[in-house]
Amino acid sequence: MSVAVKKFGGSSLSTPGRIRQVAEMVARFHRTGRPTVVVVSARGDSTDELLAAALELNAAPSARETDQLLATGENASAALLALALHDQGAPAVSLTGPQAGIRVSGNHGAGMIAEIDPARILAHLRRGQVVVVSGFQGSDAEGDVITLGRGGSDTTAVALATALSAASCEIYTDVKGIYTADPRVVPEARVLSTIDAGVMAEMAFAGAQVMHSRAVELAASHSIDVVVRGSFTTEPGTTILGRSIDVLESQGSITAVTHDTDIVMALTRSRRPRDGLAADVLTELARASVPVDLLSWGAPDDHGFRMGFALHGSRLAPAREALSRIAAGLGCETDVDEKVGKVSLVGVGLLNRPDYTARMLALLSRMGVTPSWVSSTHLRVSVIIPLDRVLEAVTALHQEFGLGRDDLDTPSMAAV
Numbered sequence: 001m002s003v004a005v006k007k008f009g010g011s012s013l014s015t016p017g018r019i020r021q022v023a024e025m026v027a028r029f030h031r032t033g034r035p036t037v038v039v040v041s042a043r044g045d046s047t048d049e050l051l052a053a054a055l056e057l058n059a060a061p062s063a064r065e066t067d068q069l070l071a072t073g074e075n076a077s078a079a080l081l082a083l084a085l086h087d088q089g090a091p092a093v094s095l096t097g098p099q100a101g102i103r104v105s106g107n108h109g110a111g112m113i114a115e116i117d118p119a120r121i122l123a124h125l126r127r128g129q130v131v132v133v134s135g136f137q138g139s140d141a142e143g144d145v146i147t148l149g150r151g152g153s154d155t156t157a158v159a160l161a162t163a164l165s166a167a168s169c170e171i172y173t174d175v176k177g178i179y180t181a182d183p184r185v186v187p188e189a190r191v192l193s194t195i196d197a198g199v200m201a202e203m204a205f206a207g208a209q210v211m212h213s214r215a216v217e218l219a220a221s222h223s224i225d226v227v228v229r230g231s232f233t234t235e236p237g238t239t240i241l242g243r244s245i246d247v248l249e250s251q252g253s254i255t256a257v258t259h260d261t262d263i264v265m266a267l268t269r270s271r272r273p274r275d276g277l278a279a280d281v282l283t284e285l286a287r288a289s290v291p292v293d294l295l296s297w298g299a300p301d302d303h304g305f306r307m308g309f310a311l312h313g314s315r316l317a318p319a320r321e322a323l324s325r326i327a328a329g330l331g332c333e334t335d336v337d338e339k340v341g342k343v344s345l346v347g348v349g350l351l352n353r354p355d356y357t358a359r360m361l362a363l364l365s366r367m368g369v370t371p372s373w374v375s376s377t378h379l380r381v382s383v384i385i386p387l388d389r390v391l392e393a394v395t396a397l398h399q400e401f402g403l404g405r406d407d408l409d410t411p412s413m414a415a416v
Helices: 016-030 046-057 063-087 119-126 152-163 197-205 213-221 277-287 313-330 354-366 387-400
Strands: 004-008 036-040 092-095 102-105 112-116 130-134 137-139 145-147 168-173 194-196 226-230 238-241 253-270 293-297 305-312 333-348 373-376 380-386
Touching: 004 016, 004 152, 016 036, 016 063, 016 130, 036 063, 036 119, 036 152, 046 063, 063 092, 063 130, 063 137, 063 145, 092 119, 102 152, 112 152, 119 130, 152 168, 152 213, 194 197, 197 213, 197 238, 197 253, 197 333, 213 226, 253 313, 253 387, 277 305, 277 313, 293 373, 293 380, 305 313, 313 333, 333 354, 333 387, 354 373, 354 380, 354 387, 380 387
Parallel strands: 004 036, 004 168, 036 130, 092 130, 102 137, 168 226, 194 238
Antiparallel strands: 102 112, 137 145, 226 238, 253 305, 253 333, 293 305, 333 380, 373 380
């Protein structure tokens, strides 16, 4: 069975008119005879509205009830799209994540897909129905709903494509593909025709919001190509290659400039350090499902223990709870700076090209911007800078590395 998986984001479903457009598109495709699974996000701003309603009633809503509530956003999208498909003459059925056989482990609000039993989806496909699945959710061993956190619907789509051995996986969004920078910030940004999954995962983790890093990593681990394209355009979009492209490290290249304004920097200190404290801090953060970036610490000395790291602002509350458990017995203190943002150069072979980092820092210096943190890897150079200078820095770096020039649209990168 040559299944096609298509995922539509919330902006593509934000109005009845847009839902009808999506239904027309899906119905046309279904008439070609291809078995079709559609994954949907919550409509427009409905997730934010549901969360605001919860906070209005309870300043500290329980994680379980929050998941129960937020999952209804995707469920509403799925049911509405199924109804619109019926109106187009296409047989369709909507399924929640648990009904679709998606089993999840981990904490509420940050679950991880453990397994998928596709039996029910396959049964509906054999009956000739379009299956519309609520993204962002699944159920745990006790049957409770657990949401997948940021980018969860992308992860749902790729996981279903894997479980169904799908012939294709397409992510439809409100932009034309993967750009060399956020086009809302840099109008000159270009759409990349193809990009390596490793580079794309790094872009996503560094702040690019078109697709989540977990979804890209999952696609790469199963060698699945994913196409990202605009919902209401005929342009081909960007193909994220689920296999590595052969690139000489000596070439060194910059693919994109990304930024993230949902970032806080944390510095944890203890004047009573002990061996293994760094591991304990990271273990507690992992238990709270708090991923960290730009991690740095040194061996304990006369000044005690110091560990710095970046995390998403949306995970600050569980991070504080995790760190407080350690602080109780060791006298740890954590300072948090919320008025910062992260700007990154993403590409390949960057450790072999320190001149790229030098150019980045020199440009920021000319702008009067002093980074408080710098980190370099093979695929990314990131800096932490004042929040109010982030967008200006993105625009300047995009121009500095010539990423807007049409003659640089080579597979996976723009060579400099």
